[in-house]
Structure formats: C-alpha cells, structure tokens
Amino acid sequence: MRTDKCIPDIATALREAGVRDGMTLSFHHHLRDGDFVVNRVLDALETLGVEGMRIALSSVFPVHEPLIRHIKSGLVRSLDTDYVSGPVAKAISSGILAQPVMFRSHGGRPRAIGEGSLHIDIACVAAPCVDGLGNINGSGGPSACGSLGYILPDAAHAGRVIAITDFVSKEPLRSISIPHSSVDYIVKVDTIGDPAGIVSGSINLTRDPVAHAIARNAQAVIRASGLLRDGFNYQTGAGGASLAASQYLREDMRRMGLHGGFLLGGITRYMVDMLEEKLFDAIFDVQCFDLHSVRSIAENAAHHEISADSYANPGRKSCYVDFLDVVLLGASEVDVNFNVNVHTDSNGMLIGGSGGHNDAAAGANMTIIVAPLVRARLPIVVERCTTITTPGASVDVLVTERGIAINPARAELAARLKEARLPLYSIEELRAMALNITGTPKKLALSDQVVGLVEYRNGTIIDSIYAIRDS
Amino acid sequence: MSGIKTAIAGTLESNDIMITVSPSRQEGKNTIAVESIVMRQFGPAIIAAIEDSLTQFEVGFVHIDARDRGALECTIKARMEAALLRYKELPS
Numbered sequence: 001m002r003t004d005k006c007i008p009d010i011a012t013a014l015r016e017a018g019v020r021d022g023m024t025l026s027f028h029h030h031l032r033d034g035d036f037v038v039n040r041v042l043d044a045l046e047t048l049g050v051e052g053m054r055i056a057l058s059s060v061f062p063v064h065e066p067l068i069r070h071i072k073s074g075l076v077r078s079l080d081t082d083y084v085s086g087p088v089a090k091a092i093s094s095g096i097l098a099q100p101v102m103f104r105s106h107g108g109r110p111r112a113i114g115e116g117s118l119h120i121d122i123a124c125v126a127a128p129c130v131d132g133l134g135n136i137n138g139s140g141g142p143s144a145c146g147s148l149g150y151i152l153p154d155a156a157h158a159g160r161v162i163a164i165t166d167f168v169s170k171e172p173l174r175s176i177s178i179p180h181s182s183v184d185y186i187v188k189v190d191t192i193g194d195p196a197g198i199v200s201g202s203i204n205l206t207r208d209p210v211a212h213a214i215a216r217n218a219q220a221v222i223r224a225s226g227l228l229r230d231g232f233n234y235q236t237g238a239g240g241a242s243l244a245a246s247q248y249l250r251e252d253m254r255r256m257g258l259h260g261g262f263l264l265g266g267i268t269r270y271m272v273d274m275l276e277e278k279l280f281d282a283i284f285d286v287q288c289f290d291l292h293s294v295r296s297i298a299e300n301a302a303h304h305e306i307s308a309d310s311y312a313n314p315g316r317k318s319c320y321v322d323f324l325d326v327v328l329l330g331a332s333e334v335d336v337n338f339n340v341n342v343h344t345d346s347n348g349m350l351i352g353g354s355g356g357h358n359d360a361a362a363g364a365n366m367t368i369i370v371a372p373l374v375r376a377r378l379p380i381v382v383e384r385c386t387t388i389t390t391p392g393a394s395v396d397v398l399v400t401e402r403g404i405a406i407n408p409a410r411a412e413l414a415a416r417l418k419e420a421r422l423p424l425y426s427i428e429e430l431r432a433m434a435l436n437i438t439g440t441p442k443k444l445a446l447s448d449q450v451v452g453l454v455e456y457r458n459g460t461i462i463d464s465i466y467a468i469r470d471s
Numbered sequence: 472m473s474g475i476k477t478a479i480a481g482t483l484e485s486n487d488i489m490i491t492v493s494p495s496r497q498e499g500k501n502t503i504a505v506e507s508i509v510m511r512q513f514g515p516a517i518i519a520a521i522e523d524s525l526t527q528f529e530v531g532f533v534h535i536d537a538r539d540r541g542a543l544e545c546t547i548k549a550r551m552e553a554a555l556l557r558y559k560e561l562p563s
Contacts, residue, residue: 347511376485376541377509437543441512 005134005186010164011044013185014122017160019045022052022077023121026158028151029059029083030126030138030287034197037126037164039066040189045075052077056118058109058150058308059355062086063197071096080118082106083353092451093350095467101452103343103465106286107312107319107359108457110153114315117459123158125151125178126192127165134163134183135176138288138305139298141167143193146288146297147267148177152307155182166192175298177305200290203268205247206240213401214370215244217422218328221397221404223252224420225366225413227325234280235264235321235360236328238289241370245328246270253279264311264320265356267293267303275302284320286311286356312359314457321356321363329357331371331398333385336427338392338407340369341385343454346378348386348446348468358390359457366396366413373400378441379434381405381427386446387454388463398427405430445469476561480553481542488542490521490554495532501525507539520544524551530559 007013019025025045027038038057043066045053051074058081060067065087070076078099084092092101104112112118125148129140136155138148143166155161155178162185163178206212218241222228234249236242247270253260260280263271267285269292275283276296283303288294297303312321321327332351333341340361345351361367371380380400396413398405405427406414417424425433452465481489496502505517521535528551535551542550 374543377513377543378541439513439516439544441509442514444511 005183007185007187010041010187010189011047013162013187014044014048016185017122017162019048019050019122021050024054024056024119026056026120026123026154027058028126028148028154029057029061030145030148030150031143031193031198033061033063034194035061035063035126036191036193037124038064041124042066042070042075046070051075054078054080056080056120059083060085060088064088068096080104081353082109083355084350085352089350093348093468095449095451097451100450100464103353103452103454105312105354105359105457106150106308106356107314107321108455108459110307110309110313111315111457111459113153113157114309114313120154120158122160122162123151123154125155125161125163127163128192129167129169129173130163130165130186131169131171131173133172134180134186135173136163136178136183137173137175138177139175139294140169141165143167143191143195143198144294145198146294147285147305149286149306149311150308152178153309160184162187164189164192166190199288199294203238203243203290205243208240210372210401211240212244214241214372214399215248217401217404218245218368218370218399219248219252220420220422221368221399221417222249222326224417224422226416227366228252228258230259232258232260233262233264233323233325234260235324235364237330238266238268239330239370242328242330243268243270245370250274250279264324265360269293272296272303275300284311312356312363312457314362319363321360324360324364326366326368327360327364328368328370329361331369331380333382334369334371334380334398335382335385336431338395338398338427339385339388340390340395341387342389343387343465346382346386348444348466350452350465354389358394361390361394362457367394368397368399369395370399373402373430373434374437377438379431379438381431381434387465389454391456391462398430400430402433403430476558476563478554478558478561480557481550483538483540485540486542486546488537488539488547488550490550491536492554492558493534493536496534499532501532502534503537504535505537505539509539509541516544517547520547521551524548524555528552528555530555533558
C-alpha cells in the first residue's frame with residue numbers, strides 16, 4: 001500500500017524513478033522565462049553522474065542557458081522541442097549538438113508521445129499546486145501559471161512522473177489538471193520559478209503605426225471573408241499586430257451584435273476581456289500569458305484548460321484547431337508559394353519554432369499571416385523560405401501594411417475580398433514592392449551541417465535547419 | 472572622450488542607424504567603420520550610401536562610425552546629412 005509519495009529532493013526522486021544513461025526526460029514551458037525546474041533537474045542529473053540524456057522540453061527560453069553547459073559536458077545528448085529562443089538557440093545555430101534538434105509542433109508533440117515515437121522515461125512536472133495524494137493543478141500556489149496543457153500528454157504516457165512543487169495544499173484539490181493516479185513522486189522545493197518571468201504583468205497594446213496598419217488590413221479581411229458570424233471561433237498569437245487586430249475584431253463584433261463560439265490557444269487579457277464581455281462562449285487554453293488569464297482560468301467556469309493533445313494532435317478524431325474559423329499568425333519570412341518560416345531569421349539563425357503555428361494553420365478555415373512587408377531592411381516576402389515551418393497549402397492570406405496577397409488556390413476568398421475593394425496584390429507584386437524599398441539583399445551561404453529537423457504535425461520531416469557559417 | 476570633436480545623429484532602434492562623426496583616423500582620407508545586423512545582405516550598399524553622403528557634404532576628412540539596425544538607404548542618408556551638418560557647426 002502506497003501512502004506517501006513525498007521524496008526529499010530531486011536527485012533522490014530521479015534515482016527512485018530508475019534514471020539511467022540515455023533516457024528521455026520531458027519538461028514543459030508554462031513557467032516560461034521564470035522556470036527553475038529544468039535547470040534544477042539538470043543539476044541533479046549532474047550529481048547522479050548520468051550522461052547522454054534526451055531532453056524533451058516543449059519550449060526552451062533564455063532562462064535555460066545552463067543547457068549549453070550540460071550539452072558540452074555530455075550530460076545532454078539531444079533536444080526535442082517545439083520552440084527555442086535565447087542563448088540556447090544561438091548555441092544550436094552554431095552547431096553545439098552532434099545530433100540535430102527534433103523540432104515538433106504543439107500538436108505533433110502529443111502525437112509523437114501517444115504513438116510512441118517520442119517515448120518519455122521520466123516526465124518532470126513543474127507543479128504550482130499539489131495535494132497530498134499527488135493531484136496537480138496550475139492555478140494555486142505562489143508560482144501559479146494557469147493552464148498546464150502542454151505537459152498533460154507527458155504525464156499520461158511517461159514511464160515515471162515526478163511532480164516538482166513549491167506548494168503542497170493541505171486540502172484535496174478541487175480542480176485537478178493531472179490526477180494523482182499518474183503521479184509517482186512529489187518533491188517539495190523552496191521555489192519552482194520566478195513569478196516575474198512566469199507571466200507578464202500585462203502585455204500592452206502596441207502603438208507602432210505599422211502594426212496598426214497591418215491590423216486594420218487584417219480586420220478588413222476577416223470582415224470581408226464571410227466567416228465573421230455567430231459561432232465564430234478564433235485564435236491569435238500575442239504579437240503586436242495580432243493583438244491590435246483582435247481589438248478591432250472586438251469592435252466589429254460589438255457593432256454587428258455578433259456572438260462568437262470559442263477563443264483558443266495561448267491566452268492574454270484581451271481574450272479574457274472578450275469572454276467577460278460575453279462576446280464569446282468559452283476560452284480553451286493551453287497556456288496563460290499574463291496574470292489576467294491565470295486569474296480567469298481559476299475563477300471563470302467558461303475558461304477551460306485543455307491538453308496539447310486535444311488542442312492540436314492531428315492523429316485524433318478531432319482537435320480544437322479543426323474548428324477554428326480564423327487564425328492570425330506571424331512570420332519571419334513568407335515565400336512566393338505562401339510557405340511560412342517562424343524557425344529562423346533571414347540570417348539562418350534559429351529564433352523560434354512552430355509552437356502551434358502549423359497546427360492552427362492546418363485546422364483553421366482561414367489562416368491569415370500578419371507581418372510587416374519589410375523588417376529591418378529585410379523583405380518579409382522571399383523567393384524561398386530559409387526554413388519551412390508551415391506549408392503554403394495551409395496558408396490563405398498574407399496581410400502586410402502595404403497590401404494583401406491571397407493564395408491563388410483560394411479563388412472564392414479572392415472574389416470576396418476583391419468585392420470589398422481591399423488592396424489586393426499577387427505575392428510576387430508584394431515581393432517586388434519590398435525589394436524596391438530595401439534593395440536586393442545578397443544571398444547567404446549556410447553551412448551544410450544539419451542542426452535541426454523540422455517535423456510537420458503529422459510526423460513528416462519537411463525541412464532541415466543548418467548551422468550558421470562563421471563569416 | 473572630452474576634447475574630441477564628435478557629432479551624432481540617429482538611434483539604435485530597429486530600422487534606424489546611429490552615425491557618429493569624428494576627426495579622421497588617417498591623414499588625408501575618410502575612414503568608415505560599419506556594424507550592421509544586415510551586414511551580410513547589405514554591407515557594400517551601406518558603405519556606398521555613407522560614401523555618397525560624404526561626397527555630397529564636404530566637411531573635411533572624418534571618421535564615420537555607423538551602427539546599423541536595418542535602416543533603409545534614405546534613412547542612412549538622412550542620418551548622415553544630419554550628423555555631418557552638426558559636425559560642421561561644431562567649433563574646431
């Protein structure tokens with residue numbers, strides 16, 4: 001009979017879980033740039049003297065810089081992730097890993113976990129609130145982060161699950177994200193994260209006039225598309241133009257007396273405000289970006305936590321992204337075939353990853369890419385993307401501040417937008433317009449060392465990422 | 472840096488360039504140092520724009536320190552013009 005899952009420290013829990021050389025350990029990124037858990041587990045692994053580990057961390061943030069040291073020492077052999085930023089991204093681009101990083105999407109990751117191609121030996125849950133049985137949620141405790149959507153598939157499939165927490169509730173939890181029946185061990189530490197890095201206090205609306213010009217065009221596209229009607233389901237990122245466009249959408253919905261279905265994805269206060277205003281019935285939340293959304297998911301019954309699996313796994317009977325009418329997504333490059341890059345910049349440097357980009361694009365009825373025509377003298381529309389994150393077949397419209405291009409495969413949509421007298425151009429025309437402003441950039445030569453593989457959500461490898469050549 | 476005649480125009484914001492003009496480091500010629508986030512794509516074009524401005528606004532032999540954050544050519548020329556005219560107005 002099992003009575004107490006509490007283990008005094010992380011190293012002991014790892015040993016109890018049977019940690020060995022070459023195992024796969026998984027982690028999630030809900031504590032974002034305030035996360036202490038990944039670094040603490042890596043330190044514990046170091047004291048245990050294991051090596052050759054695969055780290056499956058849903059997103060890598062600047063705070064995870066110590067990974068570089070552990071890669072150099074041989075403790076970490078490979079990475080499996082959906083998004084990388086900060087010093088680790090730079091190090092990967094410089095070719096620090098002998099094995100290419102496996103880049104997945106937020107929906108591809110649970111697909112791989114469920115089908116067994118990403119087998120997890122030990123899942124390490126950054127658990128803001130745990131009860132004595134081992135039930136976990138993200139809403140309580142000093143490091144509350146709201147939704148725990150990205151680690152739910154790991155907790156369900158991993159060989160062993162360790163909950164690392166800084167808050168053990170005396171009362172049994174009322175709202176449960178991960179049930180005790182999935183949790184092997186509980187380790188109480190002094191703190192699992194820095195609240196200032198976990199969520200933004202507030203994400204402010206941009207005042208950048210270019211972002212607002214893009215947002216106005218995006219608003220006009222949504223209005224003219226015919227998709228804006230009762231039951232409208234919507235997702236957007238937290239980028240400046242996307243948030244501004246959401247504010248304009250909100251004004252349109254009020255004016256038209258429309259009532260939407262659901263808001264999806266990573267959630268900010270602007271989504272919460274629309275829910276509270278009853279413009280939408282529900283929020284389905286895989287990740288909270290700010291304090292407002294953390295509070296809302298704890299208090300508002302219409303604000304639901306969902307797992308990455310039901311969010312975007314293409315192997316399921318359905319996933320939430322399939323029901324989207326419109327998604328607004330960003331881009332570092334869009335090519336003349338409407339392929340989109342959010343993995344690398346135009347220097348080939350790793351700057352991110354799909355996250356839910358290619359999932360939402362595939363699912364939504366209309367996928368709108370919002371981007372400035374020119375960013376720091378580099379044209380956004382290119383001949384061919386440095387890296388393909390999202391295939392052009394799932395992209396419908398590119399909206400820039402100077403004009404809108406529609407995927408030629410969407411004739412009906414093109415007719416609607418034309419009728420609304422929107423500033424439509426072919427994507428080649430937008431490219432020519434950009435080049436006319438910037439001059440023609442010199443083509444870059446990348447090295448032939450592969451540092452990353454881009455797995456599309458369905459498991460197909462669609463591109464490779466190459467090391468940056470010193471010059 | 473007291474005592475050395477310098478003039479500055481521009482900022483380190485994205486899409487801008489910061490130009491600092493000071494006396495030339497080599498007698499009898501202009502010297503130019505460029506640092507840019509788009510060096511690999513536009514390095515020669517940035518230097519050409521700076522040289523154009525130096526020809527257009529005669530201020531004697533100077534050193535140009537350019538820190539570029541992806542400025543368009545028109546921006547580079549505007550910042551050069553402002554920096555050179557400011558430099559010209561300084562007491563020798």
